[in-house]
Amino acid sequence: MNSNEIKALDKGKIAGTYARYDMVAETGKGARCTDKDGKEYIDFTAGIGVNSLGFCDDGWIQAVTAQLNKLQHVSNLFYTEPQAEVAKILTERTGMAKVFFGNSGAEANEAAIKTARKYGTTKKGSSAGKIITLENSFHGRTMAAITATGQEHYHKYFTPFLEGFDYCPVNDAGKLEQLANNDTCAIMMELIQGEGGVLNLDEGFVKTAEEICRSKNILLIVDEVQTGIGRSGTLFAYEQFGIEPDIITFAKGIGGGLPIGGTLFSEKCCDILEAGDHGTTYGGNPVACAGALEVLRRMDENFLQEVREKGRYLKERLLRLPQVTEVSGMGLMLGIALKEREAADVVAKALKEGLMILTAKDRVRLLPPLTITYDELDEGIQRLKKALI
Ligand SMILES: *Cc1c(COP(=O)(O)O)cnc(C)c1O
DSSP, X not given: OOHHHHXXXXXXXXXXXXXXXXXXXXXXXXXXXXXXXXXXXXXSSHHHHTOTTOBTOHHHHHHHHHHHTTOSOOOTTSOOHHHHHXXXXXXXHHOOOEEEEESSHHHHHHHHHHHHHHHHHHHTOTTOOEEEEEBTOOOOSSHHHHHHSBOGGGGTTOOSOOSOEEEEOTTOHHHHHHHOOTTEEEEEEOSEETTTTSEEOOXXXXXXXXXHHHHTTOEXXXXXXXXXXXXXXXXXXXXXXXXXXXXXXEOGGGGSSSOOEEEEEOGGGTTSSOTTSOOOSSTTOHHHHHHHHHHHHHOOHHHHHHHHHHHHHHHXXXXXXXXXXXXXXXXXXXXXXXXXXXXXXXXXXXXXXXXXXXXETTEEEEOOOTTOOHHHHHHHHHHXXXXXX
């Protein structure tokens, strides 16, 4: 098929839930992608923060294919070594006690929500199932996750919603204090609201949330599905906010391009879910775990320091581009506020210039692969400049 035939078939036969960009991706290496017509692009999207090591990283391919040659799946009725190893690294590097593996961010948050509700209703009383989330948040597309998501846009059409969610305005510690009561089992937040426009929460607000959780026996759930696994310049963004969450959810960047996510539990809540309470057929699949293992092994302190340096370099140069009024975010998760251009138009124009970028609300969002080189960054910035003029 040529690119037009693929687009026509896709439009006719795939449920129209995505407004796709006008490009059929075919091959990729590092931060470069080639489309079906042979045109080359610099990739500042990493598959929405998923391809941490870029396209088709050699070490990652080797790790994944080695596992494929051994065994692709056995289900969670049996033990496998890659799953145990990923759990070991994640718990050692976070100080968390245990992990549950799923396949996506929404599932990771579902496990967090179920854990929080069981914790509340068994430890605090049958009415303690209420969860506070933030306005402008994004937690995924399943029914519980869209209910947790504090944006009306995601709530259209799908009534009735789950009960027991309260929404607090971003950075409003007074309101959070007021909402958190005996019926609250958890406060859940992204530390940088990704889909909400790459907006960093105030450190003071996050610390206050942690204090409220400690004083009222409430679990602090941090949704690191987008910010986690090196994206913000540390393994998880919470490290830079000086807090210790009770539950951390992750997905996107961990598999390096394979579907895996999960939920980390602190000592306090690591045995809340028991045999039969929760599960998933694919979660922690050995092939996905082999990919995750390679991603985590590569992501040492040097690697993370480079992410921080590249992030500073990119931010500094973005601030010199026309139309750019502000750059938010941390590490290699950046949001660009524009003077008078529409973010969606800039994305389309950038694609014509050979650059893949994203939007987040009214901002342009950049999530380049964490292994991107300075040459690739420079080339991407030049192409972005052309799209902004
Ligand atoms: C992407 C995202 C999710 C949902 O992840 P899926 O894998 O699409 O289910 C949840 N939370 C945050 C913060 C995200 O960025």
